[in-house]
Amino acid sequence: MQKNNYLGVGIMAKKTRFNRFFEYRSIKNIYHEFKGLCFLYDWLDTNKLYENQREKYKLVPCGNNPIKAILFGPMAIGAVLSLITLISILSLPFYDEGENFQWWIPLVTFCWNLLFLNLLPITARYIPDKMMYLDRQNQTVGFTFDIPGCEQRDDLGNCCFKWEEIVCRLTSKMGAPGVMNYFPEISHIDQEKYPKTIVTGSVVELSANPVHCYLLWECYVRFMDLSKPLPDVPVYEQHRHLDPITAEFDKNNNRPSDFWVDFSIEQQIEIRDEILEDAFPFDWLKGKVNDEITKPWQHWKAEPERIEQLTWKYKVKRLLVQLFIGFP
Numbered sequence: 001m002q003k004n005n006y007l008g009v010g011i012m013a014k015k016t017r018f019n020r021f022f023e024y025r026s027i028k029n030i031y032h033e034f035k036g037l038c039f040l041y042d043w044l045d046t047n048k049l050y051e052n053q054r055e056k057y058k059l060v061p062c063g064n065n066p067i068k069a070i071l072f073g074p075m076a077i078g079a080v081l082s083l084i085t086l087i088s089i090l091s092l093p094f095y096d097e098g099e100n101f102q103w104w105i106p107l108v109t110f111c112w113n114l115l116f117l118n119l120l121p122i123t124a125r126y127i128p129d130k131m132m133y134l135d136r137q138n139q140t141v142g143f144t145f146d147i148p149g150c151e152q153r154d155d156l157g158n159c160c161f162k163w164e165e166i167v168c169r170l171t172s173k174m175g176a177p178g179v180m181n182y183f184p185e186i187s188h189i190d191q192e193k194y195p196k197t198i199v200t201g202s203v204v205e206l207s208a209n210p211v212h213c214y215l216l217w218e219c220y221v222r223f224m225d226l227s228k229p230l231p232d233v234p235v236y237e238q239h240r241h242l243d244p245i246t247a248e249f250d251k252n253n254n255r256p257s258d259f260w261v262d263f264s265i266e267q268q269i270e271i272r273d274e275i276l277e278d279a280f281p282f283d284w285l286k287g288k289v290n291d292e293i294t295k296p297w298q299h300w301k302a303e304p305e306r307i308e309q310l311t312w313k314y315k316v317k318r319l320l321v322q323l324f325i326g327f328p
Contacts, residue, residue, distance in 0.1 A: 010169060010170070011167045011168070011169055011189075012167075012168045012169065012170055012184070012213075012214070012217050014167075014221050015221065016218045016221055016222050016225075016289075016292075017218070017284060017287060017289050017290070018214065018215070018218060018279060018282050018284065018287075018290055019218075019222075019289065019290040019291065019292040019293075020275045020278060020279065020290065020292075020293065021218070021219060021222055021231040021233055021292075022233050022234075022268075022271055022272045022275050023219070023231075023233045023234065023235040024233075024234050024235070024265060024268035024269055024271075024272055025234045025235040025237075025268075026265050026308070027234060027237055027238065027260060027261050027263075033310055034310055034314070034315055034318060036315070036318045036319050036322050036328075037114060037117060037118075037319065037322045037323070038117050038118060038120075038121065038322060038328040039118055040118050040121035040122065041121060041328055042121075043121035043122065043124060043125045044120070044121045044124050044328060049156075050131075050133055053239070053242075054235060054236055054238075054239040055136070055230065055236065055239040055240070055242040055243040055246070056135060056136055056137050056242075056243075057133050057134065057135060057136070058133065058134040058136070058220065058223050059131055059132075059133050060131065060132040060133060060134065060186065060199060060201070060202075060220070061129070061131065061202045074112070074116040074119075074326060075116065075325055075326050075327060077112065078109065078112055078113040078116065078324070078325055078326040079324070079325050081105075081108065081109040081112060081113075082109055082113070082323075082324040082325065084105060084109070085105050085106045085109045085324075088101070088102060088105050088106075089106075109324075110323055112326070113322065113323055113324065113325065113326035114322075114323070114326070116326045117322050117326045117327075117328060120326075120328060121328070129144070130143075130144060130145045131143070131144045131145075132144075132186070132197075132199050134163070134220060134223060134224055135154060135155075135160070136223055136224055136226070136243075138154065138155070139162065139163045139164075139224065139226070140152075140154055140160040140161065140162055140163060141160060141161050141162075141163055141165075141166045142154045142156065142158045142159065142160040143158055143159045143160070143197065144158055145196075146159065146196075147159045147194060147196045147197055148194075148196060149193060149194060150194065161188055161194075161197070163224050165188055165189055165190075166186065166187070166188060166189070166197075167186070167187065167188075167189045168184050168185065168186045168201070168217045168220075169184075169185045169186075169187070170182060170183075170184065170185075170210060170213055171183050171184075171185045171200075179208050180208065181208055182208070182209070182210040182212075182213050183200050183201065183213065184200070184201035184213040184216055184217055185198060185199070185200055185201070186198075186199045186200075186201055186217075186220075187199065201213065201216050201217070202216075209280070210284070211279050211280055211282075211284070214279075214284045215276075215279060226245065228245070228249075228292075229243065229245050229246035229248075229249035229250065230243055230245075230246045231292075232255070232259075232293070232294060232295075232296050233260070234260040234263060234268055237258065237259070237260040237261060253294060253295065255295075255297075256297055259296065259297055259302075260302075261302075262302035262303075262304040262307065263300075263302050263303075264303065264304075264306040264307045264308060265308060266306055266308075267302070267303055267306055271300055
């Protein structure tokens with residue numbers, strides 16, 4: 001990355017400069033086809049309303065409800081019980097003659113994990129995530145939680161603000177000795193009046209480099225730009241025809257139908273990493289504006305033979321995780 005002083009950036013520009021967008025998604029999703037022992041697995045998808053309308057909404061995660069963090073406690077207990085079960089099994093050769101195996105240990109372990117395995121989807125439905133979401137069609141930003149002082153409501157009845165009132169600040173704080181960490185802070189431009197709108201963008205990669213903050217913000221800015229079609233990336237493959245601007249552009253662009261369908265998750269991640277390599281040396285403050293890739297079929301070719309398959313190995317692994325940890 002270019003040696004620029006990113007500490008004084010403050011509010012980030014609402015424009016795109018790097019213009020390389022990629023969000024991977026398993027279109028031929030095998031994971032929902034096998035639910036294992038989690039009979040209410042479909043209830044875990046609490047954001048289905050937004051995900052079924054990706055041409056309109058984009059979710060901005062802003063942390064789970066604190067109550068939901070408590071729900072992972074039973075998983076930790078289940079993992080400890082599983083460890084005790086494993087130790088009990090490994091100690092069988094050392095049992096004295098006539099000493100019986102304590103069958104109640106694995107029985108309690110599996111019952112505990114199966115109970116909370118199916119309880120988690122119920123709690124996920126009734127204790128929803130706190131989310132910010134972008135509305136491309138109405139050019140608003142909504143919140144699934146209460147914002148004091150907010151009067152405007154969107155189609156879903158949630159508090160919302162105009163997109164033009166939302167900004168992103170490049171914030172930083174000292175982490176390890178001598179290392180500055182960067183975070184994108186998205187909020188209403190008037191933070192004093194609406195402090196509850198402050199959301200720290202989810203940047204899971206190395207926060208010591210601001211490149212991930214810029215990539216995330218450009219992704220949001222580009223999504224809300226009605227002068228352009230949706231970016232040609234896997235996450236919008238099944239929704240492009242529902243956005244009039246995108247549908248018209250694809251028709252004029254002679255875009256192949258279902259282009260991203262035959263790309264495996266592994267291949268998509270490789271493409272993402274390729275783009276990320278170009279992002280690090282890019283000058284995000286003064287660099288030349290890149291042309292957007294509008295014909296990805298001229299850059300990448302699908303390898304359908306690499307698409308993940310629902311094999312018996314995957315099923316066994318999934319069942320073991322559910323039995324020993326209680327994770328869906």
